[in-house]
Amino acid sequence: MDDLVVGAGILGLTHAYHLARKGRRVTVVERGRKAMGASCRNFGMVWPIGQPTGEMENMAVASRGHWLAVVREAGLWHDTTGSLHLAYHPDEAAVLEEYQSQTAANSPDVASMRRILTPAEIGRRVPRVHTQGLECGLWSETEIGVDPRQVIWELPAWLNRTYGVEFRFGATALPLANGRWRVGPGESIKPGHVWICSGEDFETLYPEIFAASGLIKCKLQMMRATALTAGERIGPMLAAGLTLGHYKSFAHCPSLAAMRRRFAQEMPEYELYGIHVLVSQQGTGEITIGDSHEYDDAIEPYDKTRIDDLILRYLATFLKTNDLRIHTHWNGTYAKHPLKPYFIESPEPNVTIVNGPGGAGMTLSFGLSEKTTASV
Numbered sequence: 001m002d003d004l005v006v007g008a009g010i011l012g013l014t015h016a017y018h019l020a021r022k023g024r025r026v027t028v029v030e031r032g033r034k035a036m037g038a039s040c041r042n043f044g045m046v047w048p049i050g051q052p053t054g055e056m057e058n059m060a061v062a063s064r065g066h067w068l069a070v071v072r073e074a075g076l077w078h079d080t081t082g083s084l085h086l087a088y089h090p091d092e093a094a095v096l097e098e099y100q101s102q103t104a105a106n107s108p109d110v111a112s113m114r115r116i117l118t119p120a121e122i123g124r125r126v127p128r129v130h131t132q133g134l135e136c137g138l139w140s141e142t143e144i145g146v147d148p149r150q151v152i153w154e155l156p157a158w159l160n161r162t163y164g165v166e167f168r169f170g171a172t173a174l175p176l177a178n179g180r181w182r183v184g185p186g187e188s189i190k191p192g193h194v195w196i197c198s199g200e201d202f203e204t205l206y207p208e209i210f211a212a213s214g215l216i217k218c219k220l221q222m223m224r225a226t227a228l229t230a231g232e233r234i235g236p237m238l239a240a241g242l243t244l245g246h247y248k249s250f251a252h253c254p255s256l257a258a259m260r261r262r263f264a265q266e267m268p269e270y271e272l273y274g275i276h277v278l279v280s281q282q283g284t285g286e287i288t289i290g291d292s293h294e295y296d297d298a299i300e301p302y303d304k305t306r307i308d309d310l311i312l313r314y315l316a317t318f319l320k321t322n323d324l325r326i327h328t329h330w331n332g333t334y335a336k337h338p339l340k341p342y343f344i345e346s347p348e349p350n351v352t353i354v355n356g357p358g359g360a361g362m363t364l365s366f367g368l369s370e371k372t373t374a375s376v
């Protein structure tokens, strides 16, 4: 027995992938009958454009490469649709232009896959988008859409077939005496190394480490709409002005502060609930819409219809939504570090905790796991 991976969310699965490709024997233990954490509740956006230039952008781009290789090999739905950030106010347009010229200076290869589009170009490429009042948009080729439910629930069988990774579902992993770990009722193993990818569960394994880690929890509300008629595809995944205040990639744009002040004055409830609005379309044609951000003590088990109303109201400012029918509401919670892009800790020599990729866990997963497993 070489490796035990705790958790079959995206971080657990990508750790299993990299470890198994090194020829190691890997067992993944997942508490649920299938993984039902943040990894199956998200948009399925592999989103390098959200990462700041440097280490994190490089990790996201490397991760994207692994995503493409894996979903192609495993026959999983994906769309290299790219993304489009829409600007309806001069300060939003200024942020996009500043961002694009910073990227051109710092990462010319990445910048060559991005371009500012005029309203007329956007109208032709993405007819679902409102062009009235549109200043411009930033088109980017680097984003990929995957189906998070399909990926999380079907990758285990592919990892098993392709690399012999063993899975124990419906089993909580717990440390026992003498280096042994529980992997199921009455079943234990003695792993060489344990990778703890337990997501928002800070309470079961190494609770003291989590308590001291600074990690916080963040709850998001999401919705899904039925497929558009006649098989209509929107095109790129969409974001608008509010999103520019959310991702660190835009943090150095000089016009950002004024834009944020305007949003805080004009739309205080959006700030209160941490709402920005993203749209992805699945292979089924269904449309995933979100989201909000409520942290730690503000998290309640109940969803707020007010948040969903605010999300849909903002959505209608940039997308033609008359025929959109919401059929599902849900929430998800992820772990995030307020200062670091992820959290890695070794509480014992043969145990590594990998957690806290926040809202970029799908994006970073393969790249982050490649980094943590590099030395084995």
Ligand SMILES: Cc1cc2nc3c(=O)[nH]c(=O)nc-3n(C[C@H](O)[C@H](O)[C@H](O)COP(=O)(O)OP(=O)(O)OC[C@H]3O[C@@H](n4cnc5c(N)ncnc54)[C@H](O)[C@@H]3O)c2cc1C
Pocket (backbone or CB within 6 Å): 006, 007, 008, 009, 010, 011, 012, 029, 030, 031, 032, 034, 035, 036, 037, 038, 039, 040, 041, 042, 043, 044, 045, 046, 047, 171, 172, 173, 174, 197, 198, 199, 200, 201, 204, 205, 220, 221, 222, 290, 291, 331, 332, 333, 334, 335, 355, 356, 357, 358, 359, 360, 361, 362, 363, 364
């Ligand atoms: C609504 C929402 C939208 C998002 N959208 C995006 C997006 O579009 N793009 C993006 O890049 N990121 C997105 N994210 C972030 C991303 O989903 C997360 O960062 C990522 O899924 C975290 O993966 P994980 O493997 O760490 O955790 P999880 O997916 O929560 O997996 C942890 C697993 O560990 C299991 N587990 C815990 N303890 C034990 C134990 N002791 N024994 C056995 N099993 C255990 C749990 O049951 C769980 O299945 C979004 C998140 C949310 C909530």
